[in-house]
Amino acid sequence: MKIGVMCWLDLSHMQEKNKRAKICYLCGEMIDPKTKDEDKRLSKDHVPPLQFYPEEIRKTAKLNLKTLPAHKKCNNSFREDEEYFMHTYFPTVMKAPIGKLVAKDMKKRFQKPQGQIISKMILKEFDTVTPGNIYLPPGMVIQNIDAPRADRVVRKIVCGLYFLENNKFLPHDTPMNIKFFLYPEDMPEEYGTLCKIGSPKGAYPHVFAYRYIKIPDFHCWSMLLWESFIFCVIFPDLENQAPNAEDD
Numbered sequence: 001m002k003i004g005v006m007c008w009l010d011l012s013h014m015q016e017k018n019k020r021a022k023i024c025y026l027c028g029e030m031i032d033p034k035t036k037d038e039d040k041r042l043s044k045d046h047v048p049p050l051q052f053y054p055e056e057i058r059k060t061a062k063l064n065l066k067t068l069p070a071h072k073k074c075n076n077s078f079r080e081d082e083e084y085f086m087h088t089y090f091p092t093v094m095k096a097p098i099g100k101l102v103a104k105d106m107k108k109r110f111q112k113p114q115g116q117i118i119s120k121m122i123l124k125e126f127d128t129v130t131p132g133n134i135y136l137p138p139g140m141v142i143q144n145i146d147a148p149r150a151d152r153v154v155r156k157i158v159c160g161l162y163f164l165e166n167n168k169f170l171p172h173d174t175p176m177n178i179k180f181f182l183y184p185e186d187m188p189e190e191y192g193t194l195c196k197i198g199s200p201k202g203a204y205p206h207v208f209a210y211r212y213i214k215i216p217d218f219h220c221w222s223m224l225l226w227e228s229f230i231f232c233v234i235f236p237d238l239e240n241q242a243p244n245a246e247d248d
């Protein structure tokens with residue numbers, strides 16, 4: 001696991017001092033309400049992304065969706081990754097109760113120029129030969145998902161949830177162990193155990209539900225998306241790591 005330079009920012013003191021001060025949860029820098037720089041303007045970003053919730057649900061259910069402040073540019077920098085994420089994983093969602101509503105939204109997206117570009121890109125990810133050069137039986141294909149791209153979206157969600165739970169900025173490059181499980185039974189015992197601790201949270205669990213626990217030295221998250229698959233994310237609690245012993 002790559003360990004980078006960590007920088008946590010405790011915002012509770014700062015926000016108490018100046019309730020109007022806003023921190024971008026994506027880059028950790030202040031958002032100046034008077035800025036004339038369009039890129040640095042305040043925007044509200046949904047955690048998880050708003051597009052996860054089918055339009056019909058957003059119109060009919062009273063969802064208390066969470067948002068966080070972010071610079072417009074920081075927010076927009078994830079747009080294509082989120083599109084990729086939706087296009088990549090939505091076929092997996094089709095069997096879920098919410099599948100038809102997600103598909104309805106995706107149909108509209110496919111018709112847009114950006115959706116068509118991403119769809120073509122994803123189609124190229126399918127292959128009849130595995131990375132190990134094994135030819136698959138007729139009718140079978142393998143999808144070589146752009147995992148770093150999908151993980152970028154997962155990281156963003158975790159950073160947002162961390163901010164909401166702890167009122168602290170979590171750097172996007174925090175070293176995280178991210179695992180994808182299509183079926184709960186695929187999970188190794190240690191992950192399965194972690195995923196059952198605590199009550200699931202989420203404005204609309206048919207779309208997104210998560211569990212968060214902090215065990216000594218680690219933050220552990222499990223996120224169930226569209227009741228179809230799970231991402232487990234674990235990262236070390238470097239903020240409270242004991243400092244090196246020093247001589248008196």
Ligand SMILES: [Zn+2]
Pocket residue numbers: 024025026027028029070071074
């Ligand atoms: Zn920012």
